[in-house]
Amino acid sequence: MRREVPIAITFFTGVLLVVAFFIPHEPFGSLEQRFNDWYIIVSGFAMILGLDSLLLHHWNKVSRRSQDWFHSLSLILAFFITLFWGFYSGIHTGNFLSAQSTFRKYFYLYVFVPLQATMFSLLAFFIASAAYRAFRADRFEATLLLFSAGIVMLGRVPMGNQVAPWIIGFVLLLFAFLLYSDGRKEVDSLRRALKFGGAILSLLLIYPLAWFFLKYTAATAGWIMNIPQLAAKRGIFIGIALGGIAMSLRIILGIEKTYLR
Amino acid sequence: MAQVFWTWVAAFLTLAIFSFLYKDNPFYKFAEHIYVGSSAAFWLVYLWYFDIKPKLIDAWRMNTGLEKYILIIPAILSVFILLRFIRPIAWISRWAIAFTVGMAAGLGITANLQGFLVPQIQATFLPVWVPSHNFWHSLGLSVNNWILVIGTVVTIFYFYFSKEHKGTLGALSRAGIVFIMIAFGASFGYTVMARISLLIGRVYFLIHNWLHIV
């Protein structure tokens, strides 16, 4: 009962939907529609799973007066205030999000929105810090990634075309300097010549590359998005889609049962 | 007046969360817990207003005959889901969850097949030569087509793990990594763009709505 019935339900539901897709005539067509309707109702209830453990966890913290219990209390209070305010506004104005609803006018726009929006805007700071500390062009792949990121970042904003040549020029100059100072320490004459040659090449590349990016940074960003980026994404997603189909089949056939845990 | 008061509340909460950047502190913790608590309550309010009320209660009132009584089935399944909260009979909720999993699996197969694989593979069959008003323009478009097709194929090879990546397969997957890195770089650039935009939104709120500087 505890395992067989759920597996049978999954099998029946999954097969029905696949059959209805290939044979959209009666009775499958309307059965699919009805199942979808039930799914709309039932999946709403699935949204609130986990609520009990969240509240219980924080209630335990409050009752045991453990560290930060005050914050747990404010979480529980916030939960109930939101709940009652939402329903109060709903009963009062007919709909909890109506124009007159104080829940929407004040609570949603001035408490919830700033909290959620600011919480996610912190990521801007973390990504800036990561750019400084973590993104190292130490291998070919990493260099390629950073190069593509740089072009896209500059190419998708105004002024990108004007700024990119300076950055490219600076990087090439730096590269030339590094090669030159490395070459000076080199004992082997061939390797020294190669490094000096590389330094000269870097210097020579400054003008043509700066010219290219002055004209085409934005266009290059567009090209990256529309050609190589698209190709790789398509390849990756084809793989994911195949994996998704395999996973769905495993679930329908009862091979994959982790959801029963 | 109310507007001014609530704007200050919003500004306080915004700054409370930003204070985390200096270091973790009680103001941040307070704001964070309020956020988690109230967003959890939101789901319950939504469940009532957008699910139970229109789809079960109103539907029960408006329909007659079979259409009315058949609503008992999803109602029972929904109650089953809630039984998860009651430990001894929590296992019954698996029946309802099995239904949602079966639905998701069935819908997933058709979406991936019809909605993704077929049209995407179809769109990869591109002309080897694109005729146009001048040769160089044609060449440009054609080369783009080649890059697109080759890029897609080598990326797929990179994710083919059933054979060791040596010889031809190794070369193909190394070509794949070039495309993947360009794509990840582009996605990274776009992610930076997104995160910065969020910060711009908050800064604008502070200097426009709160402080009225701009």
Added chain:
Amino acid sequence: MRKYFEKLAQIDRRIIYLILFLTVLLPYLFKISLPMKPLPEVVQAYKEIDQLPPGSVVMISIDYDAASMPEVQPMLYAILRHCFSKNLKVVMLGHWPLGIPLGVTALNEVAKEYHKKYGVDYVFLGFRPGLAAVIINMGKEIRSVFAEDYWGTPLDSLPMMRNVHTYDDIAVIVGLEAGSVGDAWVQYAQARYNAKIILGGTAVVAPDWYPYLQSHQIVGLIGGLRGAADYENLVHHKALAYYGMTPQAAVHILIVIFIILGNLGYIALRRRK
């Protein structure tokens, strides 16, 4: 010189945060704005809506919430202004419950601006759980999912909805996204019912849609703040997104400089070892 680089590598993260904050703030204070040419994928979306005959129905889906509001909300405003100025009718719904109030706020505001009447020129349906099931069933009959609108009025009592039953009656669907709902719109509404779809969304999800654009599964793509700014530009109503692009540009340049400086410090330290 080397010591200087080592110091650079160990700079406190809070200084980086401060520099970032100032880089966003200063362009606003000095009111600098920079010209841009709209991206072709945004122009495509704009044209798709622009060529619709008056009275056509555009469906807009709110699939984001406050966490991505600065990027996507300006798109919504710009598209609503475009629709109402062309006398198109708007049906709005959403799949991200926490963002629904953002949608209804913008809809009411812009409708008022253009003196539009509820039920005649625009309708708000609200939200139903079950994403894929909602999209599929609406393709058969919108009333099977939304028997009544958001305010509890049966759809047949709303003049503009009387002849709107399936996606065949909707000229174009605009999905405003912060997650994977856009894929569901494409994979169900477009694939099964041949609905026309424009996707607009955060810059995090937008790159993933380029394959759909090339395969013509979507007819326009509006990505991130840049996309929103382009759309504002196209409808000649420059607002939050357009003016946000200056700090955006400044920060992008800053981040590229950060990456280069970070690598400089790294190289300096590694060479000493």
